[in-house]
Amino acid sequence: MKDSLWRQPYLIELTYADNFSLVENSIRGRNLRVLEVGCGTGFMSLELARMGHDVVGIDMNEKILRIARRTMETDPHSKTRGDLRYEVADFNEWSDDPGTYDAVLFSRVLHELPHPRKILSRAHHLLKNGGRLVCLEYAYDGMDRRAATWLYQIRRVLELLGWYSSHLPENPKEGVDSIMKANLYGRREHINKYDEMRHPLEQLFHGGHFSWHCYHCWDVFRDMRVPDQKKEKALASLFKGMEQILIDSREIQPVLFLFVGTKAPA
Numbered sequence: 001m002k003d004s005l006w007r008q009p010y011l012i013e014l015t016y017a018d019n020f021s022l023v024e025n026s027i028r029g030r031n032l033r034v035l036e037v038g039c040g041t042g043f044m045s046l047e048l049a050r051m052g053h054d055v056v057g058i059d060m061n062e063k064i065l066r067i068a069r070r071t072m073e074t075d076p077h078s079k080t081r082g083d084l085r086y087e088v089a090d091f092n093e094w095s096d097d098p099g100t101y102d103a104v105l106f107s108r109v110l111h112e113l114p115h116p117r118k119i120l121s122r123a124h125h126l127l128k129n130g131g132r133l134v135c136l137e138y139a140y141d142g143m144d145r146r147a148a149t150w151l152y153q154i155r156r157v158l159e160l161l162g163w164y165s166s167h168l169p170e171n172p173k174e175g176v177d178s179i180m181k182a183n184l185y186g187r188r189e190h191i192n193k194y195d196e197m198r199h200p201l202e203q204l205f206h207g208g209h210f211s212w213h214c215y216h217c218w219d220v221f222r223d224m225r226v227p228d229q230k231k232e233k234a235l236a237s238l239f240k241g242m243e244q245i246l247i248d249s250r251e252i253q254p255v256l257f258l259f260v261g262t263k264a265p266a
């Protein structure tokens with residue numbers, strides 16, 4: 001945990017917990033059957049089960065699912081929660097009966113999956129008529145120079161104070177260029193762009209909701225190391241608050257979107 005956001009509860013509150021609130025507010029109803037694709041450590045699947053839903057979480061990474069299972073087995077709320085089951089599987093090859101689920105959730109995974117239209121068609125097939133698709137996704141191609149400039153300023157100040165683990169060039173222009181490159185051009189694998197996800201989402205699911213959310217600050221939180229925890233907490237809240245202001249005033253482009261839609265007839 002020490003190298004991740006899970007090292008501090010206040011960082012979780014500003015990141016994973018806020019993401020879960022978005023999902024929680026999007027899955028309405030009681031005792032639903034929910035599928036989470038790419039559940040990772042399973043924190044969302046577990047919370048959904050604790051809300052009384054019957055949840056299946058799948059992930060192709062066996063090691064990460066071991067953590068999910070361990071958390072499930074040591075859950076103090078195990079007697080009162082809904083069913084919870086994890087499966088190690090590649091969603092491209094995994095199947096269940098058509099029309100099984102009331103809700104299918106993708107959280108920060110669809111951008112990684114090649115052929116998103118095919119993936120979303122599989123989710124469509126697994127949903128009941130009127131079932132909900134909840135997609136909380138990273139659109140990396142939304143990164144713009146203004147966001148990179150803002151990030152450079154924050155990261156460089158933290159670096160100069162000795163509170164940041166990586167090192168950006170001293171020259172601001174080179175620093176901003178390196179953030180742009182790392183986010184936009186420096187990737188080895190293909191990651192789906194915003195339009196590659198948004199188009200099939202809108203075609204296959206009737207959009208009930210669409211919104212943008214803070215995500216740039218996650219990178220800062222991951223690598224900052226402020227020795228005084230009170231100061232780190234205050235700085236993290238400040239950075240997230242600033243990102244929200246910059247998004248709301250359209251000064252920077254956001255990169256995390258929430259789409260919630262209902263199964264449209266095939």
Ligand SMILES: C[S@@+](CC[C@H](N)C(=O)[O-])C[C@H]1O[C@@H](n2cnc3c(N)ncnc32)[C@H](O)[C@@H]1O
Binds near residue numbers: 058059090
């Ligand atoms: C960035 S993590 C997101 C984890 C979690 N959903 C969250 O929001 O924190 C993406 C996860 O998707 C999983 N994944 C990637 N491709 C997959 C596939 N084809 N089938 C199932 N899981 C996949 C990865 O193993 C990883 O655990």
